[in-house]
Amino acid sequence: MKRMQKTIFLGLILVFIVQGANAQEVLTLNKAFDIAETGSPDLKRSLLNLERYQKSLEAQRAALKSRFSLDVSPVMFSRNRRFDNRVSEWYTNENFETNALFRVEQPILITDGTLSLTNEFGWSSSYSDANDLESEVFYNNLYLNLNQPLFTYNRQKLELKELELNFENANISYAMQRLNLERNVTEFFYNVYMAQMNLNVAKDELENTQKSYDIIKNKVEAGLAAQEELYQAELNLATSKSTVQNSEVSFENAKDQLKLYLGMDLYEDFSILADVAVNPVPVDLEKAIETGLESRMELRQREIDIQSSQFELIRTKSMNEFRGDVNLRLGISGDNPSLDKVFDAPTNSPSVAVNFNIPLFDWGEKKARIAAQEAAVESQKLNLSDERNQIIISIRQTYRNLQNQLTQIEIARQNQTNAQLTYEINLERYENGDLTGMDLSLFQNQLSESKISYNQALINYKIELLNLKIQSLYDFENNEPILPSELYIEENQNN
16 A cells, blocks of 8 residues: 555656646645745734734833823913902903923822822913003922822723733734644645646546547447447547546636635746655544643633623623722922022922712612623633533544544545556457447546545545644644744744
8 A cells, every 4th residue: 555655646746747847836735834924814914913912012011101291382372351340340461371381190000090290380471450560470380199099990900901811812813823824725735736636637537538539439440330439439538628628727726726825926836746645643532632621722712701701890890889089289389570589489289189989879770780791701601611612522523533534545545446457457348349438438437536536535634634733732743732822922022
C-alpha cells in the first residue's frame, strides 16, 4: 500500500511540475497559510476589531490619569439696563472682563471620586451710572475640590473591567479566527486539489475513450464490427470531452474561491502541489477531551459573558438607588486694582455639600428589572455548561470520524485497484470484440470514480485530523499542545 501511495504521489508531482512549467506559481498548503496570514480579509477584519478594543482600553486607562485644561476668555463685554429696587431707579451697568481658567482633574479609581484643582485669573472693569463710579480690578480664585459618590458601585472600576474583558474577548476571537483560517484554507486548498484531480482523471478518461473510439472505428471500417458500435463510441467520446470541459470550469472556479479567501490577485495563476499520503496518527480520546476542556477559548468567552451579565446586574440594581454625594471645596480668592497686591488680603472660601437621593416608591420596576437580569445571568451560566458538553461531543464525533476514515481509505484503495484491473481486463475483451462500447464506458466510469473516491478519502482523513487538532487544541501528529493565545497576547502587550 505504501509503495503504491508513493508511486501515485510521485506521479502527481511530475504532473503538477509539467503543468507549472509555463511560469505558473506552484502553491503548497504551507505557502497558502503564509499568504492567508497577511492577505485574508476575514483575518484582517478580526485584527481590526482587536485593534479597536485595544485602543478603547488604552483610552480608558489614559482617562484615569490627570487631565489638564485651559479655558481662555480674552474679551467679555456687556451693557445692561437694570432696575434698583432699593431706590426705585433705573441704571445702566457696563462690564468688560478678560480671564483664564486653568484646571487639573484627577479621577480616583479606588473610590470613584474626582479631585480637581482650579485657578481663575482675570481683570475686570465695571461702570455704573447709578453712582457714576468705575472699578478696575485684578482677581484670582484658587480652589481644591473633591467630589465623592457614596453608597453606590464604583463606575470607573466597572467600565475599566468591562473594556479589559472586551479586549480579552477580541483577543480570543482573533485566535479562534486564526484557527478557523487554518481549517478554511485547508478546505479551500483541497477543494482546488480535488478539482485538479477530477480534471486529470477526466483527461485520462478522455484519452482512454479516444483509444477505444479509434479501435472501434478501425473495426467498423474493416467490417469487423457493427455501425451502431461506432455511434456508441462517438457518444462516449463526446461525453468524455464534455466531462473534461466541466472539470476545467470547476477547477477554475475552485481556484477563484481560494484566491478570494487568501486575498490573492484574482488574475494570478497557480497550480496545486499537495501531499495527500496518509500515515495513521495514534489519538488518545481522553487526552483530547481533557486538553479541549482546559484550553478551548470558547469556554473563556462564555465566562466573560457571565461576568458581563453580572456587571449589567450591578447597573440594574443601581436604578432608583439610595445614593449620596459629598462635595468638599477649599480655596482662597483675592482681588486688587494692583496686580502685585491681589493676595494682600485673601479670602478663604471653604464649602461642604452633602446630597442624598432617596427613592420612595417605583411600583416594583426595580425589582422586576433585577429579576429579569438575574434570569439573564443564569442563562449565561447554562450556556457555559452547554458549551462544555458541546466540546466533549464534538471531540468524540471527530474522533469517531477519524477512525472510520481509515477504514474508508482502505476500502477506497482496494476499490481503485479492483477497478483498474477490471478495466484492463474488459478493455482487452473490447479489443477482441467480446464487449460493447456501452459496457466498456461503464467500466471506465467506475475506474474514474474509484480514483476520485480514493483521493477524497485521503483528504477527508487529513481534514478530520486537522479538525481534531482545532477541537482539542492538541497536535497529535507532533504530540504537543496548541497555544495560539501566546502568538497574539504577547505581541499586543509589547505594542
